[in-house]
Amino acid sequence: MIMKQKSVALVGDQAVAHAVRQSNVDLIAAYPITPQTIIVETLNEFLSNGELSARYINVESEHSALSAVIGGSLAGGRTFTATASQGLGLMQEVLYVASGLRCPIIMAVTTRAMSAPINIHADHSDVMGSRDAGWMQIFCENVQEAYDLTLMAFRLAERDDVLLPIMVNLDGFLISHTMEDLKILEDSVVSEYLPPRVASLKLDPERPMTFGSFALPDYYTEFKRQQVEGIENALRAAPEEWKRFEALSGRKYTVTRPHFMDGAEIALVSMGTSAGTARYAASKMREDGLKVGALSVRLFRPFPSEEVKKALVNVNVIVVMDRTVSFGAYGGPLFNEITPLLYGTNDSPTIANFIYGLGGRDVTWRMMVDATEIALKKKKTGEKIPKAQFLGVRE
């Protein structure tokens, strides 16, 4: 049954904080960093108002923040943290510990460029630098999704067949500081959807067991193989959990979001806030008679290869938008996921990769049209897989 919801206007960071407030979280530890700061401020407001009963540990760094929630998670608690950019960088070594110990921690990342030069605005260089740390990664397109996907993340992460941490990625400022209308569920409804965590395995003096033991060459590989199984299970588990949420909220979530993809000859593939701009650009180009569709990749880790391949297999020209640089690589991370999927299919499409929106550089729907026109030219000249190029750069 679709439940009654309240229509409100919040910035993305506040929406995330509301989701955490409603989620029966036991422990929060986070160190403030722009543009995540409003999450920390709002959670502390809730704590001091008595609207949230979680334990909050003040820490001196992001390294300690993540370490603290790992402890809480291993003790069987539901845990949350949030960071961005350099903060995520400082967490780097601990990220692998969280996933290796199978801690279902939820972390909101307000995606932001990495220094130097210092910049506080959105791109995906922080989260892409951590894409192989064994965490799931979900990209939000707007404030509503930041709220919904944070709520849903807890259920997905805590499943015994998954049991892994999740980064919920919301573009810095473009979501974190942008006020939008959204619908929020009532506290009691969320509490029923997300009752307090009951961990199957935990640190318990009554039932002692070891977590994080030494694993030499004789066992390390098996640990990693099991981690792969956990994250790949999420490809099946995420749609199940999201359907359950749809029944309450009426809002449908899928691992990819295709738009006008049926019969599309050209596809714009992107993640985060740009995905909406890509749909807008696709609609504009449809008015001019071009058969353009758009594909939003919502789940980046695990990568939904089958869905992406299915959506793109009959498309002639694919425009892949990467909001980060993979220095010295042929293309960006999203391009590198997509291209091998299409090897040998459909007479091999033209796949044009664009690096855009670095350090908050605005990406307009007209730039998406420019990218499409460049890709169509490549198709004409027979260039199947050109090297990644910058979009909207001054040279």
Add this chain to the structure above:
Amino acid sequence: MESYFQIRWHGRAQQGVVTANQLLAWALVRGGRHVQAFPDFGPERGGAPIRAFTRVATKPIELHEKVYEPDVVIIIDNTLFKDPSTLKGLKKDGTLVLNTSYAPEEMRAHLKLGICKICTLDATKIAAEIFKKPYFNTAMIGGLARATELIELNNILDAAKFMFEEKALEANLEAIRRGYNEAKVLEL
């Protein structure tokens, strides 16, 4: 495809541009509209020129870019009038809302502006009398309500009751009402 109604705000840091934008967003959402309201953050220092944007629609908003072709430009600091970038992209049939003691006819001549509707109000005076501080923002929203059909005055007053703490509420309600009542509008 639905075209969006778009506003661009120009002011200086600490004049309440972000707050005004969020107040407007609340008012629009309470009226059932879909909204995006976001600032254009630069280096954060007192008095620096800042911009903010509002995008309004009857359906969920897909576009995530800054506002380049506004239906309304609101300039809440009169030292910014001479910056030509403030009027950039303003639609011919759009609306310009200015904080000034001059009449709209005088501003049309002064800016040599052959397009759009012009609305003027002396938000500086209103703020000085009510707050004794340069909080020009809420009076300017009153002007916006007067100059366009985007929103009713009552919706803004209701949203303000929700948004402001009790000690700041009465003064802001008065500023909004005075902004609305004292605004002068000149059609194209």
